[in-house]
Amino acid sequence: MGMWLFLFTELILFGGLFIVYAVYRFSYPTEFQLAAKELDTFVGTVNTIILLTSSLTVAMSLTAIQQRRKGFAAALVGTTIVLALAFLVNKYFEWGHKIELGIYPRSPELLTRPSGEILYFGLYYTMTGLHALHVVVGIAVLAVMMVWILRGKITGDSFVRLESGALYWHLVDIIWIFLFPLFYLLH
Amino acid sequence: MGHEPHEQQHTGHVVSYGHYALIWFGLLALTGTTVALAGFSLGRWIIITALTIASIKTALVLNIFMHLRSEERMFRVFVAVAVLTLVIFLVLTFFDYAFH
Numbered sequence: 001m002g003m004w005l006f007l008f009t010e011l012i013l014f015g016g017l018f019i020v021y022a023v024y025r026f027s028y029p030t031e032f033q034l035a036a037k038e039l040d041t042f043v044g045t046v047n048t049i050i051l052l053t054s055s056l057t058v059a060m061s062l063t064a065i066q067q068r069r070k071g072f073a074a075a076l077v078g079t080t081i082v083l084a085l086a087f088l089v090n091k092y093f094e095w096g097h098k099i100e101l102g103i104y105p106r107s108p109e110l111l112t113r114p115s116g117e118i119l120y121f122g123l124y125y126t127m128t129g130l131h132a133l134h135v136v137v138g139i140a141v142l143a144v145m146m147v148w149i150l151r152g153k154i155t156g157d158s159f160v161r162l163e164s165g166a167l168y169w170h171l172v173d174i175i176w177i178f179l180f181p182l183f184y185l186l187h
Numbered sequence: 188m189g190h191e192p193h194e195q196q197h198t199g200h201v202v203s204y205g206h207y208a209l210i211w212f213g214l215l216a217l218t219g220t221t222v223a224l225a226g227f228s229l230g231r232w233i234i235i236t237a238l239t240i241a242s243i244k245t246a247l248v249l250n251i252f253m254h255l256r257s258e259e260r261m262f263r264v265f266v267a268v269a270v271l272t273l274v275i276f277l278v279l280t281f282f283d284y285a286f287h
Binding site: 018 | 276280284
């Protein structure tokens with residue numbers, strides 16, 4: 001229950017950003033379309049599949065712990081962590097490539113472009129950056145869950161903590177479900 | 188479930204691996220669809236189809252992965268109100284910008 005309340009505050013945080021995105025998208029429709037073409041749809045799709053799969057593994061870990069299969073539950077949470085790291089590695093190379101091309105906030109290359117494209121990439125870095133930060137926090141949360149499972153703090157009779165951790169991770173997935181089409185597909 | 192509140196504590200909602208896997212498969216299929224649709228020039232419809240697919244995916248994650256479907260009705264109403272409030276703000280923004 002407490003976790004859900006926290007998720008509501010997250011909804012307000014990202015919801016506000018989505019409204020900012022909507023306003024600028026309506027103000028600069030053509031620039032947004034042009035800028036979106038520069039993002040790599042393939043990398044975005046791979047990262048979407050990675051996050052959806054990580055949601056599956058963390059959901060399955062709850063079933064495993066309820067069936068009292070401690071080792072399997074820990075392994076599933078571990079898999080979720082590995083997938084989360086893979087997401088970040090992809091993101092690192094994706095951002096690195098963009099920065100190499102001279103596209104980053106206040107870069108000389110970007111400042112020569114129309115204001116709509118500057119806004120697009122500003123939002124791109126802000127929203128995917130904030131999301132990536134949530135992935136980092138998620139990895140820490142999941143790591144604690146894994147330790148708790150192994151140490152018997154989370155068991156088949158008491159798994160509310162794992163449920164809360166999983167809820168947080170699913171929210172990170174849901175935010176990406178919207179970020180992906182808004183930045184990578186709408187061109 | 189409503190008739191047996193004592194049952195709800197911890198034994199109620201064990202979802203099978205197969206059920207989760209099925210939902211995951213559906214999520215991947217929807218991702219494939221939205222990526223494929225992005226290749227066509229659908230004009231303004233592209234935003235509507237992309238957001239509709241994203242909403243369906245979110246509903247699947249919320250209801251199955253996050254077990255919202257088996258929560259109490261009152262709680263589901265809370266979540267719905269929170270989501271609807273955001274949707275209303277987005278729709279109002281849309282109309283404000285689309286028609287002036």
